[in-house]
Amino acid sequence: MEIERASIQLAEAVKAASDYTGQGKVAAYIPELAKVDSRMLGAAVCLPDGTILSAGDADVPFTLQSISKICSLIVALCQNGQKHVFERVGKEPTGDPFNSIIKLETIKPHKPLNPMINAGAIAVAGMIQGNGVEQRLDAVLSLLRKMTGNPALSINEAVYCSEKRTAARNRALAWFLKDSGVLATDVEETLDLYFRHCAIEVTAKEVARLGMVLAADGVIPETGERVIPQEVARICKTFMVTCGMYNASGEFAIDVGIPAKSGVAGGIMAAVPQRMGIGVFGPALDEKGNSVAGVKLLELLAKEWNLAIF
Amino acid sequence: MEIERASIQLAEAVKAASDYTGQGKVAAYIPELAKVDSRMLGAAVCLPDGTILSAGDADVPFTLQSISKICSLIVALCQNGQKHVFERVGKEPTGDPFNSIIKLETIKPHKPLNPMINAGAIAVAGMIQGNGVEQRLDAVLSLLRKMTGNPALSINEAVYCSEKRTAARNRALAWFLKDSGVLATDVEETLDLYFRHCAIEVTAKEVARLGMVLAADGVIPETGERVIPQEVARICKTFMVTCGMYNASGEFAIDVGIPAKSGVAGGIMAAVPQRMGIGVFGPALDEKGNSVAGVKLLELLAKEWNLAIF
Amino acid sequence: MEIERASIQLAEAVKAASDYTGQGKVAAYIPELAKVDSRMLGAAVCLPDGTILSAGDADVPFTLQSISKICSLIVALCQNGQKHVFERVGKEPTGDPFNSIIKLETIKPHKPLNPMINAGAIAVAGMIQGNGVEQRLDAVLSLLRKMTGNPALSINEAVYCSEKRTAARNRALAWFLKDSGVLATDVEETLDLYFRHCAIEVTAKEVARLGMVLAADGVIPETGERVIPQEVARICKTFMVTCGMYNASGEFAIDVGIPAKSGVAGGIMAAVPQRMGIGVFGPALDEKGNSVAGVKLLELLAKEWNLAIF
Amino acid sequence: MEIERASIQLAEAVKAASDYTGQGKVAAYIPELAKVDSRMLGAAVCLPDGTILSAGDADVPFTLQSISKICSLIVALCQNGQKHVFERVGKEPTGDPFNSIIKLETIKPHKPLNPMINAGAIAVAGMIQGNGVEQRLDAVLSLLRKMTGNPALSINEAVYCSEKRTAARNRALAWFLKDSGVLATDVEETLDLYFRHCAIEVTAKEVARLGMVLAADGVIPETGERVIPQEVARICKTFMVTCGMYNASGEFAIDVGIPAKSGVAGGIMAAVPQRMGIGVFGPALDEKGNSVAGVKLLELLAKEWNLAIF
Structure with a gap:
């Protein structure tokens, strides 16, 4: 080239x-x-x-939003291994919109079809380990800082707060996952982590x-x-x-x-x-x-x- | 007879x-x-x-659980009128289980099909007026006390707390309703009211x-x-x-x-x-x-x- | 009065x-x-x-169309008894349009939810006994003639033919029922009977x-x-x-x-x-x-x- | 290697x-x-x-069965061009079983999500041109004979007949497509062609x-x-x-x-x-x-x- x-x-x-x-x-x-x-x-x-x-x-x-789903999947796979991750989230495309909740109910067991839809990415966020949200976020941020070569990479607080305030649909997805046993960690903490990932600025x-x-x-x-x-x-x-x-x-x-x-x-x-x-x-x-x-x-x-x- | x-x-x-x-x-x-x-x-x-x-x-x-859906519907209709209530919840049977979330997404507009399924009853709880949960609860309790003739009718705290702790699916439904604009009031307060209604002991x-x-x-x-x-x-x-x-x-x-x-x-x-x-x-x-x-x-x-x- | x-x-x-x-x-x-x-x-x-x-x-x-669903249900119940009929068609309202096919796939076993939707009425038509379509039709027609007191009650041939030519969705429903084992009789004959019922003129x-x-x-x-x-x-x-x-x-x-x-x-x-x-x-x-x-x-x-x- | x-x-x-x-x-x-x-x-x-x-x-x-979906897609694309084909069948994976009918009703417009599920392949069969089933089949067979280098490639009649007799679900799919206007050609002829493709022996x-x-x-x-x-x-x-x-x-x-x-x-x-x-x-x-x-x-x-x- x-x-x-x-x-x-x-x-x-x-x-x-x-x-x-x-x-x-x-x-x-x-x-x-x-x-x-x-x-x-x-x-x-x-x-x-x-x-x-x-x-x-x-x-x-601009903020990563759903691009962060790849980054959190990388961290979740590295921390937990394929077996653990794919027992909780599938590998299949869905044909449904990214924020759809239907298949969480219709598919048995009730696990999200893949980690690229919101439900799947919230499930993945729930698998990221660490002591509190800050440390769990750092696992993703430090990977991204290495990948981009920008040690100052950080979150757009305004977008993060805006998303957190208005994320009713994602809360519905997360609580459904909680009900199904897919999400083992605290719902609000996991969502908080998810919103922060989405708000990483690049x-x-x-x-x-x-x-x-x-x-x-x-x-x-x-x-x-x-x-x-x-x-x-x-x-x-x-x-x-x-x-x-x-x-x-x-x-x-x-x-x-x-x-x-x-x-x-x-x-x-x-x-x-x-x-x-x-x-x-x-x-x-x-x-x-x-x-x-x-x-x-x-x-x-x-x-x-x-x-x-x- | x-x-x-x-x-x-x-x-x-x-x-x-x-x-x-x-x-x-x-x-x-x-x-x-x-x-x-x-x-x-x-x-x-x-x-x-x-x-x-x-x-x-x-x-x-025992606790009323879903029987309370009738009681809260009565209060909501008396306080708000049919027009207000039925703009936010339908009148049709569904064929789906009481805690199903599917039709909230598939039916446009996203309103619950009727007030007897959980989603509909949560929407109805959101329409019960009053200054704080206690007062909103009293609207229902005082009706029930009159109807039963038992002025001591009250809540089973153990059931209420048990339900509140484990109600992930109802939280999913409530947040979906919030996202759709069906639920105008605070989600957790509305759920709290809903759980209390369910726990009225009779x-x-x-x-x-x-x-x-x-x-x-x-x-x-x-x-x-x-x-x-x-x-x-x-x-x-x-x-x-x-x-x-x-x-x-x-x-x-x-x-x-x-x-x-x-x-x-x-x-x-x-x-x-x-x-x-x-x-x-x-x-x-x-x-x-x-x-x-x-x-x-x-x-x-x-x-x-x-x-x-x- | x-x-x-x-x-x-x-x-x-x-x-x-x-x-x-x-x-x-x-x-x-x-x-x-x-x-x-x-x-x-x-x-x-x-x-x-x-x-x-x-x-x-x-x-x-005008033609009965879906009003005939009541008439064929009467005949099917009289000929086969409740047990036989309700093993093949349910008793529940659906919340879906009359020609919907979704629940035939999602509900297990795959039987129509009730005899008032098209799928259910086609299943009912399949239960009407008789030697050929004419005789099976007569079972319904003679009931209706008695009920109306009009011995000349008959079919509007133009509507019947029009419907038969354009009934692709009903054919889809009938074949799905055939696939599920709900429909035991010949698909085209059953549909023919169904279209004739619908075209009875009153x-x-x-x-x-x-x-x-x-x-x-x-x-x-x-x-x-x-x-x-x-x-x-x-x-x-x-x-x-x-x-x-x-x-x-x-x-x-x-x-x-x-x-x-x-x-x-x-x-x-x-x-x-x-x-x-x-x-x-x-x-x-x-x-x-x-x-x-x-x-x-x-x-x-x-x-x-x-x-x-x- | x-x-x-x-x-x-x-x-x-x-x-x-x-x-x-x-x-x-x-x-x-x-x-x-x-x-x-x-x-x-x-x-x-x-x-x-x-x-x-x-x-x-x-x-x-053995018979090609769904592998023939690739072959008929090739012929349909060559005969009609991408625009014509993809106006009638989508390009998206579905997450549903190959014989599912649900999305034909829920997705608007009612076109099959992709040509690899049965509904999509039947739609594609409907686009294969020719004068009668034999000629339409030959379009696929002659491509396959060239590709395999076996000029004697032909149909397993027993499998073809067996499939044709028992294909109620595929008939349901085809009639639904007919109803939606996706299938322009005769339903039974198109299904006949589809069953023959599936029965090509390799x-x-x-x-x-x-x-x-x-x-x-x-x-x-x-x-x-x-x-x-x-x-x-x-x-x-x-x-x-x-x-x-x-x-x-x-x-x-x-x-x-x-x-x-x-x-x-x-x-x-x-x-x-x-x-x-x-x-x-x-x-x-x-x-x-x-x-x-x-x-x-x-x-x-x-x-x-x-x-x-x-």
Whole structure:
């Protein structure tokens, strides 16, 4: 990949995809997210040697939201092992919206179908060990600081508080999990941890680095330091394909074909095996909760650079 | 109705139905309820002149549980009017278990289908007005004290606390209602009120009096004092037919044919229009949550005394 | 009930309810039904002595559609007994639309929840015995001829053919029942029988007589001849309360309070125990499939004549 | 890949996986399939140069069943284009069993979520063009004959007839699709075509060749002849990952990680991009409908040869 040419192509793709920002809306159910300028779009690419290309609003901070589901899954798997984790959360895509509660009742046993829907991610948060919320949060934050190379990575308190105040649906999911015995830890503490994960603040550049670490099977590009076991990285990339883009994952797999995870703040983290990590920020969302322009941008890049894994 | 003969028939019916107590189990999900002797069975009949006949364990105290759904609905209707109440809770039977959450998501708008399922009763609890939980509870308690003629009617604290500690599913329902905008009041305060209603302690004799007041269209038998508007009494009896026996209501309507409301402590309150109220206590439940022997007993009485309204 | 005054009140109620015909639409999914004038409204009352009062379009023929579900249930119960019938179809209201297929899959065993939804009525049609469709149809037709006193009662061939050609959803339901083992007879023959039942042509006056026979516990008013066992009549009236008006049955029970069954051709058959049968014809339907003006009309009459059974 | 060593490893893997045949059962709902010996297990690998390795029952003929869903999708896409096809069938995994009908009603518009569940495959069969069933079948058969290199490939008439006689659930699905307007063609003809596709008879060796053509992006290994457009091959492989193993697709993606499609006759077709096609035959199925020993075998091979795409 020729860096200069790739830079130009990235800028052109961001420009082309920007036209689509008008087709979406910023997330309204978390008041703090609703304040963001819906026309923003930024992207960054992190290459195996750590080089970062970027275009557009690639330095604007935003919160991870559902992208954090990958991070907490990594920590939960490392702390508890696959057996423990997958006894409490499944591996199947659902076809339902990310905040749906139906299958918690209809599927027996009542465990969430996968860790990428809210119910599953709350169950995963419940498995993160530590002495109190702060310490449990640190387990995730310290992983992310290593992956991004930014030791100052922290939480956006306004978003965290906004989400915590308005998270009635997530509370319903958590209490249902409690009732089913899936959630062993305290409900409010677990939700508090979940909201904090969601509110970790990053930029598209940092997200590109997260993607690159996964693309490199769990190794920090420049240093070669392993921060995620290879097996865990593989599991994450698989979930990103089957469930990463909410109930548009199947469509995204066909139309774009890159393992990716989106969040309702407008971020998308993509991992092209061995080749690159991509971070996108575009807060205007489609009705399923994915960045409208971000998806379009990844589609353009996937075609331009032939990134599809299939 | 000849009193003496009726007394004998009631005693015989209780004796015959007692054989069925072995086919059920006491409610296990509320620890305090699980301690009760499952072989008990008692019944009382209250006639229009206030006469009370009884047999078996008719003086054993038990908690109203879901029977309280009728009482809180009465208060909510009196305080807010039909329009306000039925904009927030429907009038349709569901076919689903009493604690099901599925239809809260699938039905648009997301309001509970009726006030006899848990979700609907929690929504109704949210409409009971008053300054704090104590005052809101008093609105229900004072109605019940009038209806039963027992000014000392109060809450079983052990059951209340037991239920409050273990009510994860009800919390899930309440938070879902909060998310949908159906529940305007504070979730924990509303649940607290709901648990207290459920824990009001009565005997089969007192429940028979509750039934008689409804059977008399809202009037206290002896005094003739109106304590419930006629229209509200009619609405309650209708709900008792269409939704009173959980998702066995349709079957009960055909096999027995009396407006009735059951609770998981084993109580059933039945109202035979103009003729009598019946109170039953039999803690062994079938899988849908109704007193096994209690249902059988009402079936026997309905045949013996030709009580079916259809 | 004073006849003359009642006649005037009926005429006034029809006139008042006529204003509501504009709020509904004729059934469009059966092409032949879509041709009907949506502004029509007629009603007839049949009293215990056989006297018939009527107003509006009470002599306009229309097809029974779902009202026939009561008739085929009567025949099935008489031919097979309660045990056989209710092993194959339940007694519970559903909360779902009349043509819903969901609960056939979610409820175990896969039997229809009640005989008033399409799936249940198709299952019931499968239980009607006879040598070929003609003979099985005659079992229903001859009952109806007795009940209405009209020996010429027959099928509207155009509606029957129209329905048979366009009944894809009903075929889906029937095949699902076949797959579940609920339907033992040939699918196409059973559907053919079902479509013929639905296409039996009546007037509001005849429907009023049907209602009166049920109101009289199964006896022809003038002659005193018993044509339906009392127990079967009671079962029918109970289903009319809990499931007779599709998934608006609960609402109708509260707002009107009369056992009633509606059909998508715009008919409603109501049975006021011991007092009267009411036949209504108003083809403009609400979104749940009930006659808009017909429901309003029954609400007016119920208030005027105090007909509610609760 | 060293051929000799690979042959030994394949034989060892088949031997090891054979122990798992006892944990499953042959499909019972199609009588003809129920006659098969559940202890069989065979596998074949087709390499890019056309070399075929095999072990166990690799020459035993069996019917494609759901593996044919990939073949009919290829034909439908080639004949109609992506736009036409995906307007009638979605791209999302469902989390529900392959023969579930629920989402056809709950999802609006009522189109099947993907072409790998029965409803979706029936919709796809409806899009295959031709003059009559024979010609429509030939479109699929001639593709398969090219892909396998076996010009005599044909239908197992006994299985076809057995399936056609007992396919009540598929008829329910097809009629629901007809009702929703998804299926434009005649229901019985479309089902007939669908049953014939399912009954195409192959061996594990032939299935390995099918997989290799997809692995090679649509090109016949030896000749280099393109028989499937690259884009269509990519789409198929993506569906194989997200929905190929029924509602165990997500689990298979994580545990094995190879694009694969299974059928209830016990076959699995796997395509390892650029590297190999794998055909498996093991008729003992798990409860979700996948070959128990076949899945285990692929898991062993994926680890041995590092085949996972993630």
